[in-house]
Amino acid sequence: MNIVIRKDQWINLAIIASALWFIWFASTHFDKYTVRILNNIAIFTILAVSYNLINGVTGQFSLEPNGFVAIGAYVTALLLLDGDAKEYQYDIEDPYPWVLGLQANFVWALFFAGTFSALLALTLSFPVFRVRGDYLAIVTLGFGFIIRILAINNPEITNGSLGLNDIPEFSNLYWTGGVAILAVIGILNVVNSKYGRAMKAVRDDEDAAIAMGVNTFKIKTFAFCTSAFLEGVGGGLLAALLTSISPDLFTFFFTFQLLIIIVLGGLGSTTGAIIGTVLVIGGAEWMRFLDEPMNFGLFETPAMPGMRMVVFSIILIFVMLFAREGIMGKRELTDLFKRKGKK
Amino acid sequence: MILELKGVTKKFGGVTAINDTTFTVNSKEIYGLIGPNGAGKTTMFNIITGNYQATEGEVLFRSEKLNGLKPHTIVRKGIARTFQNIRLFKTMTVMENVLIGFDFQANYTYLESIFRFPRFFGEEKRIRKRAMEILDYFGIAEFADTKATDLSYGQQRKVEIARALATNPALLLLDEPAAGMNPAETKELATLIRSAREDFDLTVLLIEHDMKFVNQLCDKVLVLDYGKTIFEGKPADAIQDKEVVAAYLGDFAHD
Amino acid sequence: MRKLTTLATSVALLATVAVAKEIKVGAVMPMSGPLAAYGQVTYEGIEFAHKIQPTLKNGDTIKLILLDNKGDKVETATGTTRLISSDKVVAILGALTSTNTAQTIAIADKKKIPVIASVATNDKLTMKRTFANRVCFTDSFQGEVVANYALKDLGLKTAVVIVDQAQVYSLGLAKAFQKAFKKGGGKIVKKIKITSGDKDFKAVVSQIKRINPDFMFLPLYHPEASMIARQSKQIGLSKPMFSGDGVANQTFIDLGGKSVEGYMFTDFFDYSAPPTQKSKDFIAAYAKETGKNELNSFTALGADTYFLLVDAMNRCSDPSDSICINKEIKASKGFEGVSGVINMDKAGNATRSAVIKVITNGKAVYKTTVNP
């Protein structure tokens, strides 16, 4: 038993070390386009593993990421932009004085972004988890929507639909990749603890979990808030990567993309969420050919803009109908090693 | 006296599922709750565990009123249960299933688990050891890393009871533990329950259809019919009771 | 459209065979997602212009690379980075809306790659940027045009403004109009906020009916503007209505039906009175290709981003020198585009005339041209 754990730890350390090496190598050797895609992958990894915690591990279907990512992005942007830059940008209404005064360094900005998201998640969890599960989906969907409405209708804070521009570009692969590694470790640590077990128990059979003395409300709230925290941080990283944010960035499509990622990777598997991110975010670039005219030799199909989205939704339905477990099922990478080791 | 129900009534809309039931279960007793289908036995369990709130009446556990408490709080006070149709956590191993029972007994916080504080390792080691002991007791230690739902029916039943015992209960509620078992398994189960009572210092309240099983195991039985108590006493006497026999006639026929 | 694309691809294929150098030009457009309708129309113009003029003066061919951004910022950023660092484009056309264009410019500006926007009218877009350009006029110019026309030509003194909080375009235009209208002695009696996607404006129009202004200014896109026109008609509110270029399309007239009769709006150009020779040729070619000569302004502006770029490239000794291209774009004076004569200034903004149209008998009829 002990030996297995030790072996796991070695594997984990090796994975972390190679990830760090890769980040260094990519930052120094790859071209800008590849680095940008890697940045996107890193940020979406953070979002996917945390989204997977509530949806996959805890089995509570939520559609919130766009909302919390938006919160995180705005909090970070407001904290990173200095007073003058804000003064110059606000075009629709004059900003509130306190908005101009907001200021923090990148680390604190990310921390506040996460905390603010988590607090909102906590408030939402009270109405939502009072009833069972599936209302979460619609409430969070509505929440994401309301966040956008708030961003649009409070130009004194958010500059309305113009959004915030010229955000200092702090995010680079060291930041996004580093936070992604920390997020994955953190999430895996939760999953491999009594809390993670309780989350899975809630997913498998909520009544049985209650009968084991699990406070399911608390467990669901923990999962929801953790996921919101990391989504907020991810949003902050995104804002500092794009250097410009506006409400139309955080539409439901954002959430939909994450949903495909975790479903494809295997709901409940953190490794799966990472694999899904690489496939979908990397693959979305690759799948651009779907929008272009296709030459089948004998005949040519016309360009069909938007075909990608159709294909995406078919993939989602297909995975759910015929390959419900996705790529990884509920297993983790370390499980694969374990199985080999055992035999 | 460990459990006491006083005039408990439960109504669903217009239907009375349990009607003014009063009984007490003494410490270390094995107490049977029997009656035909739809008699309100499982409803009774759900009231004791807090899943349902009694419309009228009181539920007392070690003289403490349980009415209004959340189900998970009641578990922590020392009442554990199993389900009529086995409800194991299907994506988890046998070990993990039992560890869920230790959930509230492991003393580390959420942040301690994220940052892997020393206490996390200590506590995990402690509960894993105890979980292993319980599995050992039930003779299923070798399956610790097997997915719980891959086991045979009889073994799954054991895992479920082991899981319930992991919550360290004083009162164990078993909902038809022998259902679906063959006679040999049933016999083994009866022995196991009896020895567990001694080794874990347990009181057992069980729902059962198999009268033979009840007869050889229970110290006392309560017979319910459409929410009403029609008999309370020794199991041997129950079979002789006219009302009980009448209520059961249909049920025995198709069992 | 299908024919057009097939043709365009075959042309592109032929072009690659040619011996001359190939220079890549990028386009970032929402071809899917919520903005797809506008992106498709605009890109149609770029594509068609490319088909007409696929080579430079010196014989180099231009390869157009389109990236769909789905109307999304992350995709815009990735697409722009790809165009610059991986496809090595010399210039980028796009990205339709002001917010997405700002995203493209933020990246391109650092890499010193010129961007030409087709319809992004927000004033601040080109400020503090070196490589940002546009062929459309700005919100403030358009706002002024409407305000002056209403005050001076129509003698309207009081206005209600309906602004779409969710559209940068609407906010900018409303602000510019208000400023100019007040300056000219007019009075804004009420500013009503709506959100795009709204359909029911009964409460809004009955409020306006009570206020009874001289006219209504609706700096909106066609879905909302047409519904407001319809519902105004229903309650018997028949004040003059005025919009910007957001309603300058056939869909607006289709959606509005009879209720948009008399509706006025500013536009970039009028296909029935082509302002330049290039317009005439383009419309003729367009009519031949698609069978219709109602050239949408977005299509015309899309074409102009391309033509302006090619014109600037032709003036550079090395047509793949982005810095020179940018300089030449900004130096374009009296450029005869499809949508009219364009004069670029140092900031990268186009000085150009606006056209005012009025809807009569289900057709947008040219009324007057306003020169800056």
Add this chain to the structure above:
Amino acid sequence: MDFLEFTQQLVNGFSLGSMYALIAIGYTMVYGVLRLINFAHGDIMMVGAFLGYFGMAVLGLPFVAAVLLAVVGSASLGMLTDKVAYKPLRDAPKISLLITAIGISFFLENIFNVLFGGTSRAFPVPEYMEYIINAGGIIFTVASLMVPIVTLMLLAMILWVLYKTKYGMAIRALAFDVNTVNLMGIDANRIIMIVFGMGSALAAVGGIFWAVSYPSVEPMMGVLIGLKAFAAAVVGGIGSVGGAVIGGFIIGFTEVVVVAFLPEYGGYKDAFAFVLLILVLLFKPTGILGINFDKSRF
């Protein structure tokens, strides 16, 4: 605000609420039998509106025939989605079902976008529907009068089916217990299919009404309306058809009242449905006429 103004807004709210109600009924019935938030329901409404549009603008059918086409087409589509996408997942975890529903919703939106473009199309409203009635200063079109009337008629019909027919009883029974329905000798899957058909047919009517009142159809039109209709279903009490109608009216009235009397908050109009939803979950999770689903089917 005077009396006339108030009455005018009342009429507007009634008309708007009816449309939400028609769509909410479908949500509530599907939730009742399947415990599924059918995210694709709003998009079925969109398909209904599109079918109506095609019927009139392309096939040149008269209005009533186009409505029939839309109703039949949407009902078939609803039943088809059940058969293809939901039925194979009857024993799957609920989350799989919800994800599939999202997938269907996105699929419908995008396939329509690819095939017909994202530009709004003008819905050819029949002349008589736009005829304006002026009743002592209160102005409304024939359409806005017809919408609530037809809604109430359809509601009466649905209630009749639910309470007076064998299938209706099976639908109600299914909300509580799958076994009872099987005991009645009726195939539960068949009932579920019927529910999808009925719900989708009503959504199609709602979609056509929507297109008549606001004459444009586009692929994304069902998204927000669908969400609000679901909120209406929860406010009214999910699982209850009457509740869905009440919820629909509440949401409709709230919106109209907000825009009319609190114009500064007009921008938040779309948010109110969700705020109501959250309040209901906080204080009365079962909604106004709701049934406690947590405890049933235990």
